[in-house]
Amino acid sequence: MGDKASTHPGAAGRAAAADHPSKLRNVVLVGHSGSGKTTLVEALALASGAVTRAGRVEDGGSLSDYDEIEHRQHRSVQLSLVPVEWEGIRINVLDTPGYADFVGELRAGLRAADAALFVVSAADGVDGATRLVWDECAAVGMPRAIVVTHLDAARADFEEMVSVCQRVFGGDDPDAVIPLYLPLRGEQGADGHAPVEGLIGLLSQRVYDYSSGTRAERDPDPGALPQIEESRNRLIEGIISESEDETLMERYLGGEECEIPTLIQDLEKAVARGVFHPVLAAAPAAEGAQHGLGTLELLELITGGFPSPLEHEIPEVTTPEGKPRPALTCDPDGPLVAEVVKTSSDPYVGRISLVRVFSGTLRPDETVHVSGHGLEDRGHEDHDVDERIGALSAPFGKQQRPLSKAVAGDLACVAKLSRAETGDTLSAKDDPLLMQPWVMPDPLLPVAIEAHTKADEDKLSHGLSRLVAEDPTMRLEQNPDTHQLVLWCLGEAHMGVALERLRSRYGVNVDSVPHKVSLRETFAEEAAGRGRHVKQSGGHGQFAICEITVEPLPGGSGIEFVDKVVGGAVPRQFIPSVEKGVRAQAAKGVAAGYPLVDFRVTLHDGKAHSVDSSDAAFQTAGALALRECASKARIHLLEPVAELQVDVEDEYVGSVMSDLSGRRGKVSGTEQGADGHTLVRAQIPEIEISRYTVELRSLSHGTGRFARSYACHEPMPQQLAGKILEAAQNGG
Structure with missing residues (x-):
């Protein structure tokens, strides 16, 4: 690491x-x-010799030129890969969006x-979403380190930031x-600000001065030695406490001086095991x-302290x-598994x-062979096909x-995989395998869309299928009740990027329209009706x-049909026709155009003609009778009610429960979770939570998550129902 006092000048660009x-x-x-991840990637590429000046590649383009939407919005919206080399090690740096929608x-x-x-900003601190990701990494034992950026900001305080990280990330x-x-x-x-010009290595007790543009x-x-000594002792004690050599602590407490190479070796092992998390500082080159x-x-930490793919447990694989x-x-x-x-x-x-x-x-x-689990509920088909891949490349x-190849542990871009989608497994065609998928976040923000023009309508299906295949x-x-085409997203920014990609990448312009929930109609009281369908027009x-x-x-009973006709007033062959007409009309609705449910129909009487009666005529009569x-x-x-489970930090429980009310x-209850979290259970009308993913994020400062499932349909308050019925009667 840095305390090895490496003077490596950088590696070749390719x-x-x-x-x-x-x-x-x-x-x-x-x-x-805004924490500085992309800027840090560019700084690492410059330091390693992959680029000749900050953020610029050989053709003059920007290293972060991945997506035109990113340029317009001035933020990362997708995962990007930048490979660099340092001391014979290839480092695949994966830059991720920092916004919760992605x-x-x-x-x-x-x-x-x-x-x-x-990557945490010394000026902004650690947000709730970053804490949640840290917990995810901790759950699987992923090695982690922390780098503090924006040290020259007006409010920046490295020592305070370290204290925050210890409190937030250190846990017990x-x-x-x-x-x-x-x-x-x-x-x-003159402005009272002292710029950061270098770093003091606590193990080596050396200064690494960057003021000249090189280290x-x-x-x-x-005068700085007392402060260094105090911080150095704390670091050494932290390393020794995680050392696999149980005698090292005894020797240290006995006054024995620990050798620097031994401490570095133990540090690297502790980092690789995911039990020790060093904090570093970084800034872009002037x-x-x-x-x-x-x-x-940072490059020395990554190559020396982070594990190679050989130490990474491979997810479960099946046929x-x-x-x-x-x-x-x-x-x-x-065996090939990618x-x-x-x-x-x-x-x-x-x-x-x-x-x-x-593997392989x-x-x-x-x-x-391309194998996919399929996510039919998200528009993804299951895959089980052979494909010939094109060229391999590094972006x-x-x-x-x-x-020329990608060995086990490496990342590469593959061209011409026309059927493979994100999450699919590639394996040998004579030994097909399937890897256990990672957990995909559930999209909970609906946006109903319509093609802007007839030309857009012709291209809409293809554009949407390509869009969903990528994400x-x-x-x-395609909601069968409201007949709306609905794209479910993770948030407003996610939605905006999706619609912009439809337009710019696939040439499809769409309009967003108000999202409708699947309402139902039902009878509130008994009623009788007569259906009369009599027409004569020649023949x-x-x-x-x-x-x-x-x-x-009662709710959930469906539609019952009872035949109480006596004396053959309605011939037996036409009784099913009456039921068919009633059910067809119920599917169309009788008041506001929503399906009619949970009622019993009893057929008592009727009349027929020996020549002019028919199946179609009695279907029409049954529908007319129901409308009367x-x-x-x-x-x-009736409005749909969702079963909601909200996972939120304890300090926001009161606000969340008040908001739900x-x-x-x-x-319906709360349940104490782990690490200061509470699970709130509630039933809530779906019409009230169409934007809940956005509103909960604001309410809980990005730490709240929720899951929803359909519970039942319940009567809508008369005031709200009256507005919908009035709009339907007026043609709205």
Whole structure:
């Protein structure tokens, strides 16, 4: 790491294909929007020699040129990969969006990585969403480190930020979150601000000075030694407490001096095991500088302290039929198992799949088997096909640099996989396998869309299918009750990006319209009706008369039909026709156009004609009879009610419960969860929670999550129902 006092000048710009998993490191950057992740990626690329000046690649384009939407919105909206090299190690740096709406891209990055680098701003602190991701990583034992950015901001305080990280990330063991370096500030300017010009290595007790644009080493000033000593002792004690050598603590407490190489070795092992989380500081390089502050130390931590793919446990693998297979290892010569972690489209190349190879070796132009779990509820079909892949490449800005192969542990872009979607497994065609999927967040924000023009309508289906194939966090629904086309998203920003991609990438313009919930109608009281359908217009006429009564039934009973005709007033062959007409009219509704449910129809009497009666005539008479009953009785509108489970931090429970009550929700109970969280259960009308994913995020400062499921239909309050019925009668 930095205390190894490496003076490596940087590596060549082009990242060649790795030949063994031990030469790979896969690191995902996590942090809130604006914390400086993308800037840090560019600084690492510059320090490693992958680019010649900050953020610029050889063709003059930007290293972060991935998506035109990102440029317009000035924020990352998708997962991106930047491969760099350092001391013979290929580092696949995965940059993730920091905005909560794109958590699907973040989950994909976590799946593809072997370690996580949490980027926190010294000016802004740690947000709730970042804390949740830290907990996810902790649950699976993923190695983590923390890098503090924006040290030169007006409110920046490195020591305070370390304290915050220890409190938020340390949990029961805050000593597991300790800085490896202290920032070294220069002379105070006229504005009272002292810029950070270097770092003090606590183990080596050396200063790494970046003020000249490159890293230079020197001894610290004598006046700084007491502060260094205090922080250094705390670091050494933290390392020793996590050491696998149980005698090391005894020797240290006995006054024995610990050798620096031993401490570094124990530190690297503790970081790789996910039990020790070093804190570093970093800043982008100044104009014309070769090294940004802390970038070399970060590269040394990644290559020396983060694990290689050999140490990453591979997710469970089965056959496509679900038969278990022995656990795989990260072996380039093993069975081929790779997973599509991201799907995107290029206007010239077509579909491009970012793939993590877990076992075996992937080569260009070979035929692979594509297996997919299928997410039918989100518009994704199940896959079980063979496909010939195209070229392999490593992305670098908008460039795609060819690769000769991708060994186990590596990431690569694969062209021409026309059927594979995000989450699908690639394996040998003669040995098809299926990898256990990662958890996809559930899209809970609905947006109803319509084609803007007839030309857009012709292209809409194809555009939506391509859009959903790229993003499994979206769900496409053709609602059979409201007849609306609904795109379910993770939030408003996610929705905006989806609609913009439809327009810019697939040439489809759509309009968003108010989302409708699936209401129902039901009888509030008994009523009788007569259906008379008699027409004569030359030739055979139409003759059918039926008399019915209706009565309401308990919720969930459906429609019952009772035949009480005596004396053959309605011939036996036409009684099913009456029922068919009643049910057809019920499906259309009788008051506001919503399905009529939960009632009993009793057929009492009627009349028929020996020549002019027919199946169609009695169907029409049955429908007319039901409509007459509806004109005489009160009709209730039923609204869908959702079973809601809200997971929220304890400090927001009161606000959440109050908010639910204000939405006509009925809280049924609470359940104490882990780590200061509470699960709130409630039943609430679905019409009240169409935007709840946005509103809960605001209410809980990004820490709240919820799940919903259909519970039942219940009568809508008369005041609300009256407005809907009035609008329906007026043609609204």
